[in-house]
Amino acid sequence: MKNSRLLTIFLIVFVDLLGFSLILPLLPYYAESFGATAAVVGLLVASYAAAQLAGAPLLGRLSDRIGRRPVLLLSVAGTFLGFLLLGLAAPLGRWIAGFTAPQAVNWIILGVLFLSRILDGLTGGNISVAQAYITDITDEQNRAKGLGMIGAAFGLGFIIGPAAGGALSQWGYNVPAFVAAGVSMLNWLAIFFFLPESLTSEQRAAMALQKRPPFTFNALLQALNRPKVGPLLHVRLFYGMAFATFQTIFSLYAQSIGLSSRSTGFVLAYVGILSVITQAGLIGALTRRFRENWLMINALWLMAFALLAWAFTAQLWMLLIVMLPLALSGGVLNTVLQSSISKSVGRDEVGGILGIASSLEAFTRVIAPSVGGFLLGSLGRWAPGVFAALLMIWSISFAYRRIILPGRKENLAASAASGQ
Structure with missing residues (x-):
């Protein structure tokens, strides 16, 4: 039963990301x-990421x-x-064109586009709810493997979606949206007919009785200051900012070294495939053999090396080599961090805390394009x-001080207590 639910969640996340990535590369041309x-x-x-920043923790807590x-x-x-x-923005423009000035038509249509992206952003933080579902139906030993399937579905959606969206756009930019x-x-029908609830009625009743303050900026700060989950959220934030800088600036970087748009797409698909292989095939074996903290700190080191090598890479063959450690470390970090975060709080908080983690990730996607674009344009x-x-590097230092060393002390204390 659990395997069938894992497969259903995998397909739901895959289809969800497929729909999102169908229109993502075409949105600028459409606008x-x-x-x-x-x-x-x-x-x-940015409006999508900003709306997701607010929506993800609310959806997680509601779940x-x-x-x-x-x-x-x-x-x-x-x-x-x-x-x-x-999708209706273009037909709406044609319909109202006879009633108002052309410039007003464009402003109305752009308003509809903003409304569509904000609505999708507010409700599009459901990746945290899918992750919470996985934590409900897996034990701590198998959780990283289950969350790895979510990451693999995420990656597959981003590999297939842009190519399919580009093919569909020959019939109009609104066709991929439809x-x-x-x-x-x-996807909605699949959830309705095939996905049972993961929480029992008793668990939902107990959670409903618990009173928590509403989600605010102060609530986010409180989560970051909590002794166990706070350091993990900090690492998630710093890693997310670093990786979002790579993601959002990569097309401009690729253009600067002479890659065509087609070659850029192939490189990104190559990274996506490597990430899927890591999260779907390798993460289960890695978490069975190594502790999550060990995997986290070594993946942070590997990511730091890969990003530094990327900075000084100017040829395609070198880029393909650099992408190997970057994709491997990214796949491990995405899975292990989410698994560790889910284990650091009680079951009644899993959805809310994973929503906060998704919100922090959305925040990095709001900031990273501006920071990365400024650095590339002004410095090179x-x-x-x-x-x-x-x-x-800062994440590594922080993780050693706030996660690795306290974890070692806890293990030594536990070993001493068991030996008495």
Whole structure:
């Protein structure tokens, strides 16, 4: 039964990310066709991450109270409506063109585009709910492997989606949006018919009785200051900022070393495939053999090395080599950090705390494009990689002081107590 539910969650996350990535590369072109400037396109892209920053922890906490299944249904329905609005923007423009000035038409359409991305962002933080579902149906020994499947589904969606979206765009930029809406509806039906609730009625009742303060900036600060989960969230934030700098600046970097858009797409697909192999095939064996803290600190070192090497790479063959340790360390960190975070709190807090982790990740995607773009434009293509590597060095230092050393002391204390 658990294996069938793991497969269902894998397919749900895959389809969800497939729908998202269908339109992601085409969104700037779609917006520019309605007169959007580069600054407006940047705001449009950032609006999704900003909305997810607010929505992810709320969805996670709500799933702790009423269950994972209803929140997944609600969030996927919001994603469907967001994609539908996105696809209807162009037909809406043609319909209202006879009633108002052309410039006003463009502004109205851009308003619809912003509304669609904000709606999708508010409800699109359901990856944390899917992760919470995995923690409900796995024990601590198998949790990293289960969460690795989520990461693999995430990666597969990003590998297939952009290519499919590009192929569909030949019939119009809004066609991928309608296809993404259809994919989201299929996802909603899969949840409704095939995914049972992971929390028992007794667990939901107990969680509902617990009173917690509303999610605010202070609540986020309190989570970051908690002794066990706080250091893990800090590492998630610093690692997320470093990796988001790589992701958001990579296309500009690739352009600066002379890669075509097609070659850039192939390199990103190559990274995605390596990440999927790591999270679907290797992470289970690694977590069975090594402690999660050991995997975390070594993956941080490997990521720091890979980002520093990326900073000074200017040829395609070198880039392909550098991407190997980067994809491996990224796949390990994504899985091990989420697993460790879920184990550091009680079951009644898992959804909320994973939502906070997703919110921190969304925050990095709001900030990283501006920081990385400034560094690349003002200092050169090496600067974003060096900045990201320095963030990873800080993460290593922080992890040693706040996670690794306290963990060793706890293990020594536990061994001494068991020997008495």
